[in-house]
Amino acid sequence: MAADSASPAGLLLSQGGKGYPSLAGLMRQVTPAVVNISVESRVGEEDHPFLRDPEFRRFLDRIGVEAPEMDPSERRKSMGSGVIVDAKNGYVMTNNHLLRDATKIIVTLKDRRTFRARRIGSDSATDIAILKIPPVKVKPLKLGNSDRLEVGDFVIAIGNPFGLGQTVTMGIVSAVGRSGVAGNHLGKLIQTDASINPGNSGGPLINLAGEVVGINTALIGPTGGNVGIGFAVPSNRASTALHKLTRSR
Structure with missing residues (x-):
């Protein structure tokens, strides 16, 4: 940390400042604002390497077989993370790429509370997306x-x-x-x-x-x-x- 950054004094020792070096106190403060994100999304052809391969498609054409249609009901599930940056408005910051083709987004807090989230905006240039959940009593980071x-x-x-x-x-x-x-x-x-x-x-x-x-x-x-x-x-x-x-x- 740069010399002029805020001091973490009091956060680096356990047992009331008399024990061994530890980040436990800092973690107790910050981890409630970090969330798990579960994303369900549609599976498209781009998710299937064989269907994405032009040589494979040409092979199917040569033998007179049509490329299989993708089942629109098929879903892909993925996991990621996020951070609460505004608890009053329920704003959660995460990665844009995590939410690609998302049809359902579930945010889980450290205390196991879960919320259905909606995306309110994405910025592909920074790979940042903002989700919204109900207001929560968590200290934002x-x-x-x-x-x-x-x-x-x-x-x-x-x-x-x-x-x-x-x-x-x-x-x-x-x-x-x-x-x-x-x-x-x-x-x-x-x-x-x-x-x-x-x-x-x-x-x-x-x-x-x-x-x-x-x-x-x-x-x-x-x-x-x-x-x-x-x-x-x-x-x-x-x-x-x-x-x-x-x-x-």
């Missing part, structure tokens, strides 16, 4: 200033990897302003070695002051799992998207 991040700052990723439920991992900022990720369309991202796995998408990357400095959005790994290279959309860009998507509400 503050969006910090990502421009103050430096390589070596400690950061914590919170999310729902592999659908296991809320999980916390810690690392450092490995790089800032990282471009060329996801076809370069997401612009400059935060790179971190905090474990980010499938299901972490849309969850917050926070600093030791409990501020959201990024929204986890992508990972690089030969098997689709964590190898110490994850990426997050900087909170300043996420904040701009939030204001744009909610200003008319």
Whole structure:
């Protein structure tokens, strides 16, 4: 964390400040605002690798077989994460790509309460989407200033990897302003070695002051799992998207 960032004093020791170093106090404060998101969406041809392959389609044409029609009742389920940024209005920030073709979105809080959510806006340029649920009595997380991040700052990723439920991992900022990720369309991202796995998408990357400095959005790994290279959309860009998507509400 940069030298002039808010101090996490009092949050790093357990047992009333007399015990061993711990982030438990900080986690008790921030994790209630982190949610699990379950998405049900239509399955289209793009979800089936054989039907997406033009050579396979040409082969079907040569043997006189029509490509099978997709059953419109077929559904795909996926899991991700999000963060409550406005409890009074029920605004939850997550990733836009998580909600692709969504027909049903369920938000589950840490205390197991579940809500049917609706999407009120998406910004593909930042991969940010805003969901709305009923007002909840949860302290929302503050969006910090990502421009103050430096390589070596400690950061914590919170999310729902592999659908296991809320999980916390810690690392450092490995790089800032990282471009060329996801076809370069997401612009400059935060790179971190905090474990980010499938299901972490849309969850917050926070600093030791409990501020959201990024929204986890992508990972690089030969098997689709964590190898110490994850990426997050900087909170300043996420904040701009939030204001744009909610200003008319």
